[in-house]
Amino acid sequence: MHRNLELYGAPLARFIVVGVVIALCCWGVYRLLRRFRVGDEAASGYALITPWLLGLLIFAAYPILFSLVLSFTRYSVLQPPEFVGLENYRRIFTADPNFRVAMKVTFAFAALSVPLGMIASLLTAMLLNTNVRLVGVWRTIYYMPSVLPAVSTALLWRWLLVPRGGLVNKVLGGLGLPEPGWFNDPQWVIPAFVLMSLQGAAGNNMVIFLAALKGVPAQLHEAAHIDGAGWWARFRHVTIPQISPVILYHLIMGIIGSMQVFTQPMFIRTPGRSGLFYSVHIYRTGWEYLQMGYACALAWVLLIVILILTCLVLRGSRSLVYYEAAK
C-alpha cells in the first residue's frame, strides 16, 4: 500500500489538482456572472459548460493560434522556434514546386468530387424517398458503408481498382470498355480518388438531403401537378428551390472536405506526385521533413484559400438560394 502510494501518489495528486481547478473555474464563472446580475439559470448554464469551453480554448483555439505564430518561424520540432518573418510564405509562392503540384491535385479532386458527390447524394436520397416496401431497411443498407473506417475503405477500393483483375476493371472489360490503370496510371489517379469519394454519397450528405426532401411541402407538388407540370418540371421548379439551402450547405462543406482530404492518399501509393494532395504535403513537410513552421504556413494558406472559396460561393449563391424564412 505504502509503495503504491509512493509510486502513484504524485501523479494522482496532480490530476486531483487539475480536477479541483476545473471545479473552481466553474464556481468562479458562476460567481462572476451572478455579480454582473446574470440570472441564476443562465449563470448555472455557463458554469456547467465551462469545462467544455476550457477544452475548446486549450485544445483547439490555442493550437490554432499557436500554429499561426509558428508559421512565422523556422521550427524543426526538435529545436525551439526561430522567428523568420514572412520567409515561409515567400517560400510557398516562390520556391516550393510541391505547393503548385499539391494545389493542382487538390483543386482537380475538389472540382470533380464535390459536384459528383452532391449529385450522387441527391439521387440516392431521392431513391430512398420513394414509397417502396422496407424503405427503412434500404436506408440502413445504403448508409452502412459510410460508417466504415476510412482506412479500411481505402484499402478495399485499392483492391477493387486493381488494373489487372480488379472488380471494377473486370466489369468494364466485360462491357467492352477500356480498362484504366487507376492508381497505377498518373492520368487516372484523380478519377480513382473521385470514384472512391462517391462512396460517401450515401452517408451523412444523403441523410441531410433526405430530410430536406421530406420537408418539401406536398401541396406545392400537387399544385404544380394540377398545373400540368411533369416530373422534371416539378423537380426543377419545386424541389430544387425548396432544398437549395441544403444544396448550398453541401457545396460549402464539400469544398472544405475535399480541400482537406488526407486519409485515402496517405494509404494509397500513387505514381510520382500524381496523388500529392495538399494535406499530405502539409503532413510530410511537418512530420517527415521536420519543417513544422513551414507546414503551419502551408496550413494557413489552405485556410485562406478555403475561406476565399467559401466567400465566393456564398456571394454567388445569394440570388440562387431560396430561404422561406426570408420571405
Next chain:
Amino acid sequence: MLRVRALGISIVGVVFSIASVAAVAVCLSGCRRQPSGPSVTIAVWGGAEEIDQFRSQVLTSVRRQTPNVSIEVIYIPRDYHVKLATLMAAGQPPDLFYLSDEYVPQYAELGALLDLTAWIEGDDDPAVDLEDYYPSIVSNYRWGGGLYGLPWIAQPVVVFCNEQLFAEAGVELPDREWRWAEFVEVGKRLTADLDGDGLPERWGFVINGWPPFEMFAWQNGGDTVSADGKHVRLLDPKCVEAAQFYTDLIAKYQVAPPLDVVTEQGFSELFRAGKVAMFMGGAADELDSVPGLNVSVREVPTGPDGSRATFAWNAGLCISRGTADKELAYRTWKLFLDAIQHWKIPAPRRSLAARLEIIEPRKAHAAEVIRSSMTYMRPFRVIARQRQWDTIMTEEFEEPLLRGADDARTLARRASPELQMLLR
C-alpha cells in the same frame, strides 16, 4: 439558491461531480509509474513478435546487468519517427532510442543527439570498439566531426534463389563472380510464358524501387552524390547507364514484371508464390525459410567491370542530448547495443559476423555469403535533408523510370535541380 431549477440539483454538487469524474478519469487513463531510483527510457520499433523477442532476449539481459536501474521501454509499432519527434517536442525524449541512419544527420544537426566521441574514446568495452565495426556503416553515424550513435544491424542485400525454378529452367545457381550480363541472361532463362498467351507468368527477377537504384550505380562505378556531398551526380554517365540498366530489366530484357503486376500481386509475395526465381532482399529476411520453397542465398551480381557493391540498410542506437543522467544513459546504451547486436543479425561488427551462424543457426547456410557481402556493403550517403532526398528520388526518378515514363537521362536531368537544392 444555487440550483438549476429545471432539474432541481445543486450547482455545487454538479460542479464537484464533474471535477471528481474528470479527476478519476484522467487518473485512470494517464497515471504513469514514477520510478523512485535511477531510471532509463528506451524507444524501440517493431511488431508484436519482434517486441516479444526484444523483451525476452534483450531487456531481460540488460535488466540482469543493471538490477538497480528502472528501465522503461516505449514500444512504437507504427509511425516511429513521428512519435519520436513528438516525444522530443514535448520535452520528454526517451534517453535511448532506435534511429535508422538516414535520420542521424538531421537529428544531429538539430541537436537532439548526444555526441558520443569523448565517451567512446576512453572506453575499452568491446561493444564500442570502433575497429570492430564495418567503417562504411559507422560513417553514417558521424556528423560534423561527432559520433552520434552506433549501428546494431547492417543488412547487406543478397539474392534469394528459388532452387526449384532454377532446376526446372535448367539453369545453374550463380557463383559470386557473376556480372550484370550473366544476371540478365539467367533472368531471361528463368522467365517463362507458362500458358502460351504471349505474356510471362514467371519471371527471373522482381524490382519495384527495391533494391535501390543506387546499388546498381555503385556497381557501375557511379554515385548519386559527389564524395564531398555537395553535388548531385545523377547525370554522371555511369549513373545514367546504371539507371538505364535498372529500367531495362523490366522494359527491354523483360526479366522482371511491370510495376502494376508487382502492385497487384505483392512484391515479396511474387517470390513466395514461386512466380519469381530471384529476389534481392536483406540478409536477415526470412525468404530462405518459406515453407515449400527450397531457397539458396547468393551474392548480388557485380558490375560490368566486376566492381562489387551492395546496399546495406542499417539502424543504430542513439542517446538523447537532453538525457538527465548522461553517465547512466551511456552505460545502459552500451548494454542495450551489445544485447541487440547479439539478437539481431547481421550485427555490423566483424567479431559478431564471424559467429553469425552461432547467433542465428537458421542462417548458417547463408553465413558465408552474408559475411562476404558485408565486406563491400554500403549505406546511402546520407544528408541532413535525407527524407526529402528520398521522396524526390522515388517520385521524380526511380518510380517514373521503372514505369517507363521517360529515359534515364531525361529523368535524371529533371530530378537533379531539385535534389541539388537539398545539398545547399
